[in-house]
Amino acid sequence: MERELLIPREAIKKRVKELARQISIDYEGKEPVLIGILNGVIFFFADLIREISIPTRIDFIRAASYGSEMESSGSIRLTKDVEMPVQGKSVVLVEDIVDTGLTLSHIVKNLQSKGTESLRICALIDKPERRNIDVSIDYCGFKINEGFLVGYGLDYDEKYRYLPDICILK
């Protein structure tokens, strides 16, 4: 399939640094737990935590939705839960891309039921066009309206994750 460059690696790097700086300021003295949502988040997560200048702890969650490759079906289940205790902790949930918001809202509910002290969301890409469920993104990398994106961890049917830039699939 054809691809068109949308966000080059230099622009990603610059924006990730800015997000990391803001998180470092907001969580000074708090040692937040950063929870990445697998698999799409891997590169963003790895780059972000290394730019954050305060101590953090990390863990991962994995969710699966039944649906086609380009659309989530609305039925979400966790295939991997957090392993670190998050009760009373300041948590930052880190996601690659928020589309309908279904995945994120499911995960937010799950984490809040564990008694987190606070919970904020950091997403590399916000695609507000198809938002179904209201989720407030506290740290947003890029707001994008058009197209299906691949690269920098984002996949289409498990392909293209390895691309260093973010592209639109044609």
Ligand code: IMP
């Ligand atoms: P949501 O539940 O509809 O918000 O979908 C979120 C998940 O769908 C993301 O974590 C991605 O895995 C996937 N997704 C949504 N839009 C895209 C896209 O443009 N490219 C790649 N994956 C996407």
Ligand code: MG
């Ligand atoms: Mg994802």
